[in-house]
Amino acid sequence: MKTLFTKSKSSLFLLAFMAFPLWAKPVAQVTELSGSVFVVKPDGKTATLKANDHLEDKSEVMVEEGGTITLNDYYDSTYHLIGGTHLKLFDRSAQLKRGKTWIQCLNGRFPLALTTANGHASFKKGEFIATFDQATSRSQFLVVSGDVEVSNVLERNLKYSVPAGTFTLVDPEVENGAPRAPTKVGLTSLDSALSEFKKLPEEIKTGIAPARSIASVESSAKKGEITFIKTNRLPASVSGGAQNYFAKKVSKVSQEKTVNLGHAPIRYFGTSWKPVEAPRMPASIAPVVPAPKKIAPQTLDPEFEDSLKRKVLEQPKFTKELDSLIQDLKSY
Numbered sequence: 001m002k003t004l005f006t007k008s009k010s011s012l013f014l015l016a017f018m019a020f021p022l023w024a025k026p027v028a029q030v031t032e033l034s035g036s037v038f039v040v041k042p043d044g045k046t047a048t049l050k051a052n053d054h055l056e057d058k059s060e061v062m063v064e065e066g067g068t069i070t071l072n073d074y075y076d077s078t079y080h081l082i083g084g085t086h087l088k089l090f091d092r093s094a095q096l097k098r099g100k101t102w103i104q105c106l107n108g109r110f111p112l113a114l115t116t117a118n119g120h121a122s123f124k125k126g127e128f129i130a131t132f133d134q135a136t137s138r139s140q141f142l143v144v145s146g147d148v149e150v151s152n153v154l155e156r157n158l159k160y161s162v163p164a165g166t167f168t169l170v171d172p173e174v175e176n177g178a179p180r181a182p183t184k185v186g187l188t189s190l191d192s193a194l195s196e197f198k199k200l201p202e203e204i205k206t207g208i209a210p211a212r213s214i215a216s217v218e219s220s221a222k223k224g225e226i227t228f229i230k231t232n233r234l235p236a237s238v239s240g241g242a243q244n245y246f247a248k249k250v251s252k253v254s255q256e257k258t259v260n261l262g263h264a265p266i267r268y269f270g271t272s273w274k275p276v277e278a279p280r281m282p283a284s285i286a287p288v289v290p291a292p293k294k295i296a297p298q299t300l301d302p303e304f305e306d307s308l309k310r311k312v313l314e315q316p317k318f319t320k321e322l323d324s325l326i327q328d329l330k331s332y
Helices: 002-022 187-197 202-207 241-263 302-314 320-331
Strands: 026-034 037-040 046-048 054-056 060-063 068-073 077-081 086-090 093-105 112-115 119-123 126-133 138-146 148-152 159-162 166-170
Touching (some): 060 068, 093 187, 119 138, 138 187, 148 166, 159 166
Parallel strands (some): 093 112
Antiparallel strands (some): 026 054, 026 068, 068 077, 077 093, 086 093, 119 148, 138 166, 148 159
């Protein structure tokens, strides 16, 4: 009898040991869900997910178009998935096979990882959006807060530390698949990326300045309706006591001017004459200079003129040497 009990006890332990690998470890739980979301379990069976369901290790979550799901793992991380996303869950890691996921991690002790077909993101405490496009095999990581280390899945040494407010791409056709240097992203682009998840983080909500509407326009106006804005509304800086004060001052001054102008006598003490100056000529017109007067020729004394003519005739036309030379030539 004792031998039979011992054998039975050993068989139970053996069966329990053999069945232990069949008990898969839970790695996440469904917290929110909308639309149709399916799970492919490690044994290959497919089921429809609902809120509060537990997901085992190596489970694959597939979200149909128009659906959303939020998962919490056991390391203080939240995964938001939108329509068309396919995510495989592991212990302390996940694999994004298609679509887009927004990860919020509050864990600061254990390093976690998210991989795609060509990208690898290592993170602890932070928040980022990961996208993988199967058509182009392109991975994108946009960091909202904290720091995320991004590298190629085959080259872990070539990595970038992507800070908050930047994004990087892992494209097999660019730089041999190495991640691109982090690039800054604007708040508008960040809001556009997060709007697909139908909610925003609280720190981003408070950072956006509210739009100011016109005080005279009612907020209940419908789209396409014509709204008439009142124009007799005074600015806030003029209304009140300041308006009354300046109104009294203006009325008082206007009354004083009216009284003084009505009784003030008008007297004329004469005027002084001043010659009118000639108009100034433009500088581009040169002044006209009068032509010089012709001087009449002076007449000489007749006696002096006759003596002058004789003296001119008496003077030789050539020098003595030239005159002797002329005479010599004539003798020949």
